[in-house]
Amino acid sequence: MSKKRVGIVGGGIIGTAIAYFLSQDEDAEVFLFEKNTLGSGTTAKSAGTHCLIDDSLPHEFWSVRLFGFRFYMGLEEEEPGSAGFEKTGTLLVAPYPEYEMYGLQAVDLAKASGYTAEYWKDPEKIRQIVPDLTLDGILGAAYSPDDGFVDPTMISNTLGRKARENGATVMIGTEVTAINVENNKVTGVETTKGHFDLDVMVDATGPWTPFFGRLAGLELPIIHTKAEVFILEPQNPLGYPFPVLKYPRFYARKDKENVFICKAHLTMDLNNPEHAGLWNPDELPMTGGTDPYFWDFLTEELMKHYPRLLESSLANDWVGYRAEPKDYMPILGETPVEGYVLAIGAGGNGVIEGPTIGRDIAHYVMTGEKSWFMEKLPLSRFEKGEIEQHHKVTW
Numbered sequence: 405m406s407k408k409r410v411g412i413v414g415g416g417i418i419g420t421a422i423a424y425f426l427s428q429d430e431d432a433e434v435f436l437f438e439k440n441t442l443g444s445g446t447t448a449k450s451a452g453t454h455c456l457i458d459d460s461l462p463h464e465f466w467s468v469r470l471f472g473f474r475f476y477m478g479l480e481e482e483e484p485g486s487a488g489f490e491k492t493g494t495l496l497v498a499p500y501p502e503y504e505m506y507g508l509q510a511v512d513l514a515k516a517s518g519y520t521a522e523y524w525k526d527p528e529k530i531r532q533i534v535p536d537l538t539l540d541g542i543l544g545a546a547y548s549p550d551d552g553f554v555d556p557t558m559i560s561n562t563l564g565r566k567a568r569e570n571g572a573t574v575m576i577g578t579e580v581t582a583i584n585v586e587n588n589k590v591t592g593v594e595t596t597k598g599h600f601d602l603d604v605m606v607d608a609t610g611p612w613t614p615f616f617g618r619l620a621g622l623e624l625p626i627i628h629t630k631a632e633v634f635i636l637e638p639q640n641p642l643g644y645p646f647p648v649l650k651y652p653r654f655y656a657r658k659d660k661e662n663v664f665i666c667k668a669h670l671t672m673d674l675n676n677p678e679h680a681g682l683w684n685p686d687e688l689p690m691t692g693g694t695d696p697y698f699w700d701f702l703t704e705e706l707m708k709h710y711p712r713l714l715e716s717s718l719a720n721d722w723v724g725y726r727a728e729p730k731d732y733m734p735i736l737g738e739t740p741v742e743g744y745v746l747a748i749g750a751g752g753n754g755v756i757e758g759p760t761i762g763r764d765i766a767h768y769v770m771t772g773e774k775s776w777f778m779e780k781l782p783l784s785r786f787e788k789g790e791i792e793q794h795h796k797v798t799w
């Protein structure tokens with residue numbers, strides 16, 4: 405029997421995860437096309453926080469979070485450093501009852517899954533982790549020492565290497581320039597390194613998706629939210645281990661001796677042109693480009709919660725484009741063009757969701773069977789107007 409020829413376009417954390425899982429199926433002949441280098445797109449700009457105590461994904465998707473967490477820990481166990489995991493713990497600080505409820509549930513879920521986690525009402529406990537926080541009006545904080553952040557570009561390269569070892573053809577510096585469609589079915593792609601016949605093509609192009617889909621006549625419902633990042637260099641060393649720090653409106657983590665700080669993606673307003681739009685990812689510089697509003701936003705948040713961090717200089721800054729569907733959840737599975745499969749719109753959660761998307765898309769491509777996660781997140785939800793707005797956090 406001839407093998408199924410599957411081409412994946414995009415070598416970010418999503419595309420490489422799909423290639424990794426597909427390459428384990430001996431009936432698949434896998435091609436991964438990446439126009440730059442693996443993990444060089446949004447993946448390279450990411451904070452890489454992958455925590456059990458985290459507000460970025462509703463708890464109904466706990467198994468997605470857990471599968472991803474265990475998958476990365478598994479990579480680290482097999483080969484230390486291959487996921488770039490730094491175990492710093494997470495501290496999620498709750499200023500509102502809804503957020504507190506979220507933290508309490510996260511603690512329970514983490515404990516039920518075999519990890520260590522606690523919820524503290526006592527400010528002294530919270531100050532033991534981050535002494536400089538202003539805790540007036542704070543209800544409490546959830547903490548897990550087991551959490552941390554990963555290096556998403558490292559993971560993309562690890563998964564690309566493993567896919568290659570399993571026989572996949574991983575091509576960097578290879579842009580897909582055209583999609584061949586006959587009788588409404590994908591038959592292959594044209595690339596800067598020649599033509600490839602394919603049975604299935606998986607779109608994992610991240611923020612390039614709205615432009616890439618047009619090569620097959622598809623208008624895909626993705627817009628960009630601007631993820632603006634500051635790397636703050638405190639005037640005096642903080643003098644304590646810095647955890648992943650989560651507030652409803654921003655989050656931070658250590659970056660060597662500095663602090664990586666970013667606006668929480670669920671606070672992005674898709675109707676505000678400062679937050680959201682459609683931009684050309686090829687014109688995005690690797691560093692710089694943050695907007696003045698971001699500085700104002702952050703100053704206000706830090707004044708309120710963490711004034712000591714305002715005594716910092718700016719060591720670096722950059723912007724990433726998150727590929728965001730209107731309900732902040734990915735779009736997975738079939739399109740109106742046969743053989744054109746979507747693994748798009750990972751938004752602000754691609755690191756968390758990558759392993760599940762990789763596993764589920766690989767299984768779907770080879771068997772036609774969809775996981776419950778895929779069943780929940782088809783393209784057709786936008787056509788039918790069945791978007792579940794509860795995915796948008798309102799705190």
Ligand SMILES: Cc1cc2nc3c(=O)[nH]c(=O)nc-3n(C[C@H](O)[C@H](O)[C@H](O)COP(=O)(O)OP(=O)(O)OC[C@H]3O[C@@H](n4cnc5c(N)ncnc54)[C@H](O)[C@@H]3O)c2cc1C
Pocket residue numbers: 413414415416417418419437438439440441442443444445446447448449450451452453454556578579580581608609610611612616631632633666723724725726748749750751752753754755756757
């Ligand atoms: C500042 C910031 C912080 C974030 N923090 C977190 C976090 O803490 N936790 C979390 O889970 N997520 C986080 N995210 C989100 C996460 O980084 C993204 O969801 C994820 O990286 C998206 O991966 P991707 O593979 O879909 O896209 P990308 O990494 O953008 O990959 C797409 C790839 O497709 C390639 N490509 C495009 N067109 C073509 C073509 N025609 N031919 C060949 N190749 C092509 C591109 O070169 C690119 O490498 C963050 C994002 C940002 C910007």
